[in-house]
Amino acid sequence: MLEVKDLNLIYNQKLHVLKNINFEVKKGEVAGIIGLSGAGKTSILRSLVLLEKPTSGEIKLNGKDLSKLKERDLMIERKKISVVFQNYNLLSTRTVYENIALPLEINKEKNIKDRVLKLAEEVGLKDRLDHYPSSLSGGEKQRTAIARGMINNPEILLLDEPTSALDPNTTDRILKLVLDLNKKHDLSTIIVTHEMDVIKRACDRVVYLKNGEVNFFGPVYKFFIEKEKEIYEEFYKEINIDWKATRKKSGKENQKLIKVTFYGDSTHEPILDEISKKYDVKLNYIYGKIEHLKLKPYGTLIIVVEYEDRDIEGFMKELESKVYKLEELL
Ligand SMILES: Nc1ncnc2c1ncn2[C@@H]1O[C@H](COP(=O)(O)OP(=O)(O)OP(=O)(O)O)[C@@H](O)[C@H]1O
Numbered sequence: 620m621l622e623v624k625d626l627n628l629i630y631n632q633k634l635h636v637l638k639n640i641n642f643e644v645k646k647g648e649v650a651g652i653i654g655l656s657g658a659g660k661t662s663i664l665r666s667l668v669l670l671e672k673p674t675s676g677e678i679k680l681n682g683k684d685l686s687k688l689k690e691r692d693l694m695i696e697r698k699k700i701s702v703v704f705q706n707y708n709l710l711s712t713r714t715v716y717e718n719i720a721l722p723l724e725i726n727k728e729k730n731i732k733d734r735v736l737k738l739a740e741e742v743g744l745k746d747r748l749d750h751y752p753s754s755l756s757g758g759e760k761q762r763t764a765i766a767r768g769m770i771n772n773p774e775i776l777l778l779d780e781p782t783s784a785l786d787p788n789t790t791d792r793i794l795k796l797v798l799d800l801n802k803k804h805d806l807s808t809i810i811v812t813h814e815m816d817v818i819k820r821a822c823d824r825v826v827y828l829k830n831g832e833v834n835f836f837g838p839v840y841k842f843f844i845e846k847e848k849e850i851y852e853e854f855y856k857e858i859n860i861d862w863k864a865t866r867k868k869s870g871k872e873n874q875k876l877i878k879v880t881f882y883g884d885s886t887h888e889p890i891l892d893e894i895s896k897k898y899d900v901k902l903n904y905i906y907g908k909i910e911h912l913k914l915k916p917y918g919t920l921i922i923v924v925e926y927e928d929r930d931i932e933g934f935m936k937e938l939e940s941k942v943y944k945l946e947e948l949l
Contacts, residue, residue: 620646626676636662642826642836647805651818654828660811701768705780707760709752716748719766742766758789775807794821819912844880874925881918882943890941898934901925
């Protein structure tokens with residue numbers, strides 16, 4: 620439904636911030652756009668709704684290239700994409716009710732009260748409708764901004780850093796709300812974030828932006844499995860394991876250092892235990908973790924295999940056939 624093709628954005632004819640960006644978002648999908656500060660996330664978000672006119676490339680919504688539309692047609696198509704900005708952009712002189720109703724008032728639409736009340740109930744703001752933004756918590760402000768974004772039944776909801784200003788419990792509740800709305804309305808949702816956890820817990824596919832380029836675009840599980848080392852080094856420096864030291868320590872004869880990746884149901888099965896017994900090899904676990912993604916878990920283990928005179932080739936072959944990925948690190 621949304622296709623971004625060879626998108627380029629150059630600010631002031633010199634700063635090339637978005638370089639040949641390609642990705643798509645399907646109907647009902649939750650896509651995440653992640654990158655470190657300065658990677659170009661906000662620039663993409665602004666380009667998607669033509670607040671920034673792309674220097675070249677296409678932004679196709681249901682086959683129509685928004686960047687080529689005339690002002691009037693663009694206004695019509697633009698209404699199908701709602702943006703919830705990071706600072707909420709709520710009007711301080713209007714109550715929660717009046718903030719949510721604003722887009723309907725501007726369009727002089729009917730049944731405003733019914734629609735606002737229904738949505739307020741859905742997002743959990745029924746008891747806050749006559750409050751002003753200054754008396755709302757961060758989570759309530761975010762709910763109000765999301766409700767206002769949803770009031771026109773958009774086809775795409777674009778959320779800019781929806782949880783970066785919230786505590787962990789409120790983050791949980793806002794992500795749950797976003798996923799509930801996504802399911803109930805079969806709504807395509809794009810979340811711009813710098814938090815890996817948001818990608819893990821809420822997204823189906825991810826666009827990983829690095830220095831204005833798409834470094835990865837694909838399913839979230841593939842992203843974490845294939846880009847693991849890179850993203851751990853970039854985003855979680857403090858828990859990165861010392862690969863060099865690990866390699867050195869295990870560099871003896873009749874030993875292999877392997878990395879095993881599981882995905883889905885096999886993550887919780889005793890595969891290694893069974894195969895190691897069958898081939899009578901000894902396993903020394905150096906590092907392990909299980910991550911819970913939106914749909915299925917994935918796990919990584921780093922193991923030293925001690926094999927003496929055992930059939931190590933048979934062991935490796937059988938293990939490879941039963942796990943998502945097997946790598947020999949040494
Ligand atoms: N309107 C603008 N004019 C000129 N340069 C800009 C403009 N907006 C952003 N930039 C520059 O473009 C680059 C990408 O910025 P952008 O805000 O898109 O990144 P970001 O990934 O959203 O970062 P952050 O997470 O810090 O918000 C930065 O070098 C920034 O200084």
